[in-house]
Amino acid sequence: MKNPYRYSFDNKRYQTMNYYLKSKYNCKIAKVPLNAHFTCPNRDGTKSIGGCTFCSSKGSGDSVLGFNENVMEQYEIGLSRMKRKWPDCKGFAYFQSYSNTYAPFSVLKDLYDPFFEKEDVFGICIATRADCIDDEFLEYLDKKSVLKETWIELGLQSIHEDTMDLCNRCHNTKIVYDIIQKIKKTHIKCCVHIMNSLPYESKEKMIETAEWVAHSNCDAIKIHMLHLIQGTQMANDYLKNPFPLLSKEEYIDIVVSQLEILPESMIIERLTGDGIASDLIAPDWTIKKTIVLNDIDKEMVKRNTWQGKYYKKNL
Template sequence: MAYNNPFSYSDDNKRYHTWNYYLKHRYHQKVFKVPLNANFSCPNRDGTCGQGGCTFCGSLGSGEYAGNLQDDLMKQFMDRQQMMLRKWPNGGSIAYFQAYTNTYAPLHELKHCFQPFMERKDVLALSIATRADCLEDDKLAYLHSLCKEKDIWIELGLQSIYDQTAQHCNRGHTYAQFLDCLQRLAKTDIKVAVHLINSLPYETTDMMLESAKALATLPIHALKLHMLHIMKDTQMATEYENQPFPLLSLEDYVDIVIRQLEVLPPEMIIQRLTGDGVKELLIAPAWTLHKVNVLNTIDKEMKRRNTWQGRLYSKS
């Protein structure tokens, strides 16, 4: 506890349970993610449950900062790791399978992708971004077995608890499917991070808060909060240009994020509070390009309100 900060999961002025705080206390060193593109697809891209993918997702499958698809996975890892090590020479690595749906393949293909990184001593953990409808029991059993050697994280894109929003965004699965997947994950040693997006088309402030309140009751270890980015060459960009829908201002976003943090359990790790849109592809909102300003504004406003993550959380 520092800086007269009432929040216990903090070594500085942050009033929420940051990813850096968790990594520092878990591994006792600087740790960074190395994003990778394993060239998977998604079931709502290839016709299994839909076409075109999520309307907010671009051609790179939310992997704009992942490795070069022309390179094999290990070269991607080595190149990106070396970039990180120039900044943090003694840092540890998490192999982050980021782009598209990274369990959407037969089990033997997944083993071929993941096993080489399990064998690297400089890889402390694997983080695997996927969907709730792409984690069959055999895959869960395999990933659970890996937990004996390293931390295994599954990142589940949920975005909203509301099926009407999911349908509008062409998610291709329901909240009930997400809950079923989460119940099966809870029987393993796999750590779970969930993604929510604020400002999805026609969602109200109350709906965004209800999504956070719902996740506060579920067996998840971490949360990523994002502001919606309208990106070029996406279905949502076409929708927005044809019939613009309201987007949150910076002030509204900060207010909603703080109110979401207040209802989450204090031990839940907050991996992100804002995203990174590629400047050349971003249509709106422009304020999201200034990530440091967004985070600093959240910090200052939490201090001004004298609030913190979990202040309004109740287990009942």
């Protein structure tokens, strides 16, 4: 049990991405979300046609704005918007929508090379599926990662195969584990997404997923509440046959318990989702992100707790 207040300038009891980047580089770094017009093997018929049942037609990139521009234009527009808010910030190219490694190597190289070469790109983050990363691309990215801070983000959501079968993830948890171990042999950093309130999951199951991530060797985690987005299979199922969704209080209780069992060194990239309010079917409380984040802080104070308080190195 270590001193919880070492994340001082961030005024949080967990290590945010902002804290990690600012401590390492002493500047504000802003992520610019991008849509590189990929698809996903879970959508194009290779594995399935419907996609994960919670995923919107925008491929989990609902907040990406520059849908029609080419990807470098999207970056430039996005960065100039960020600079209006933080004039001195540096940009992180965040390939968010769909599976951003789902193409032949030559296509990926042509896409990513200019970003590694561009001076005003500080870092690169590539979101993808664990079953869409091959050794050739990993080797390429490892070499490039000496030039810029380089991350891969993987969608896990839950370690429980019964839940993920229900969600039509179409790859198993072992594949995610194995690719994390491969990434960890390179210089690339790795972040894993998990989602609370998936259909019929108990609090215990959600905690088990966080425990798995705590011991997976990855560098960062994003914790999301399930958003039921208009038009998704899961939202349609919910409208026909509603299943229990976590209340704000239940979500906060679970998130704080998850933070307690994660190692202190792990970066907490996100504790809320980023959906578009007009597309949201439920739950309404997720729209007020700042309130959720503030309430997580308050709950940690009330419980006199912090990230890593109950982390067990050896299970």
